[in-house]
Amino acid sequence: MSDDDTRQQHLFPASSRITRGGRVSSDAALTLSEVHKLFDATRLTQARSLAGRTKKWLAEELGVTPAAVSQYEMGTNRPRPDILPRLAQVLDVPLEFFLVGRPHGRLDASAAHFRSLRNTRAYQRAKAVSFTEQVWELVYALEKRVQLPPVDLPGFAGGEVEPGTALPRDPATAARALRAAWGLGTGPITHLIRRLEAHGIVVVTPPRDEDLSTVDAFSTSRLPRPVIVLTPNRTDDVYRHRFTAAHELAHLVLHGDTAPGDIAQEREADAFAAEFLTPKHSIASQLPGRADLNKLSALREVWGVSVHSLLYRCRELGLLSDSSASRAYIRLRKLDSTPGFGMPESLANFPGEQPALLSQGFSLASDHGLTINELARELAWTNAAVRRTIGESGQRPVLRLVTDEEWKNKDSERERVQAAR
Structure with missing residues (x-):
């Protein structure tokens, strides 16, 4: 029996298994020792990068040296089984995230x-x-x-x-x-x-x-x-x-x-x-021959550009000189808070x-039985991570029942507002 198996057996009974997030359960799929043996070094790098953390920070959280974390990520050594639950916890991923074998779109x-x-x-x-x-x-x-x-x-x-x-x-x-x-x-x-x-x-x-x-x-x-x-x-x-x-x-x-x-x-x-x-x-032919901001504002609505x-574009096409364009930019900056000129239009x-491919793809798949839980298990992500990536907030509207007394108060408030007008 290896030292790793001894540590794992000391920490958890032989019948224990690991649940999502590193918690111990009697009915989950893998032991810590099995996760240790199937550990994918590239997934650790991915999880740490997603968390926006340095190797030094992770080392301090795990109680190991930065050199040890580097070895984990290079694949020259693997985290001990007893470290794995803490690793999943601090990086906010399920323990299964570190398993080898899932499709990985590696990108440098x-x-x-x-x-x-x-x-x-x-x-x-x-x-x-x-x-x-x-x-x-x-x-x-x-x-x-x-x-x-x-x-x-x-x-x-x-x-x-x-x-x-x-x-x-x-x-x-x-x-x-x-x-x-x-x-x-x-x-x-x-x-x-x-x-x-x-x-x-x-x-x-x-x-x-x-x-x-x-x-x-x-x-x-x-x-x-x-x-x-x-x-x-x-x-x-x-x-x-x-x-x-x-x-x-x-x-x-x-x-x-x-x-x-x-x-x-x-x-x-x-x-x-x-x-x-x-x-x-x-x-x-639609651009003005001078710096007419009103005309450009109208064209903004037509062409969907600022x-x-x-x-x-006017300067690039020779309709405005550099000096005229510079003066127009100065005027535009002064109008930044004016609707129709520099004031931003919310994407909402x-x-x-707004992107919809992922959310609509999931919606279609859910019509045929796919759930957030199932997709999260397959990807070895948290449910929250799946919702964030497909663009779902996961928050449902809250139904609030109004009492008769509250409704009467609202009616009185509306009457006061109308009288003030």
Whole structure:
């Protein structure tokens, strides 16, 4: 008998089993010793990254050295069975999360395009990448049960770029070519996010998270489905949100076979997004020949892009000089709190710009018997993690019965308000 088996037998009776979260039960599936033997080092790295924690922090929580944690994650050593429950607890994952054998959409941080790479720290990128891996795992589980829209993205071939089928490398030309391929015409694009999803691109918005506060957006085409993640700090303004989505779409079609991080790629993505959302030959005749903010505000509602973007388009197309555009930007900043100019439009008012693929996929699967509990067991996640990823809050409306006395008081209050008017 090994030392590990001795420790486990000392801590738990032989009939004991491990439940989700590391608790001991007599009817669960695996012993601590079995989890120890089947421990997947990559899952520990993923769980730690999702928690936004350092190896040093985890070592202190476990009462081991940082070197020991490094060995766990490299696979040169495994955590002792008696450490495993604490490991699951501090990282907020079920103990089964660490088991080898489940599909794992492994993604290196160097394979993801980050909108604000220079402002994003390594641990934030690691957390974002681990979240994206989990998104793919959820998609994989759903696709075993429902048929999601097939990927329709020129050049994409299941996690890599297929030679000879990609769009032109020039950003504006590529934007026009993609519009033609998707049958979008030359006018404004409504419901951009739903259109991306209809072409098989997974778009998600993670819950608000302080660790991701400076991560504007990121995307990858290195998984079997292309994924775009739009963080909550991009959802306060629907126009910024749409432009960012088009920017990330550019990375998918232009830079899938190149290493991310080049500032030139960011400029190309902006040029693609501008042409994709506001084609030059369609919008040029509608743009004013001077910095008319009222006219640009009206065009904002038609084309679904910000006044700031339209001003940039005017300068780019030679309708405004640099000095005129600069003065207009100064005026616009002074009007930032004025509706119709710089004031943001909440994404909550635009259902077609909110991701729905995962939630609708789960809803369809649930019609055929799939439950949150079952999906969580299959993924080895908590129920809360499943709900967060598919976009469900898990909170139900609260029914509150009003007493006769309260109703009378409300009637009296309404009468006073009407009298005051």
